[in-house]
Amino acid sequence: QVQLVESGGGLVQPGGSLRLSCAASGFTFSSYAMSWYRQAPGKERELVVGITPNGRSINYVDSVKDRFTISRDNAKNAVYLQMNSLKPEDTAVYYCNAYFTPRNQYWGQGTQVTVSE
Secondary structure (H helix, E strand, O other), rough: EEEEEEEEEEEEOOOEEEEEEEEEOOOOOOEEEEEEEEEOOOOEEEEEEEEEEOOOOOOEEOEEEEEEEEEEEEEOOEEEEEEOOHHHOEEEEEEEEEEEEEOEEEEEEEEEEEOOO
């Protein structure tokens, strides 16, 4: 069955770094665009960054550009989010999303990222 499993979240101080991982199984990973979304308490879910199936096109929300880096390894069915220079406003649950069509779209369970002193 389809699974997206995020890991790597945690508590980090402002200015610190975290690397999130998303391990995928149960579908043809290399056919899917992959994205990271986040949702802070009381706020709407926000698209942070997306990457095309071949990894050659990437788009970041302006607030994380130059701080976050998405990458994917189709041989490992995995996508990553390197987060540097973290700010308190980055605090959220981060979700991995796989998208092929509107009817073929999957979500992970989320991993908590907390940026605080």
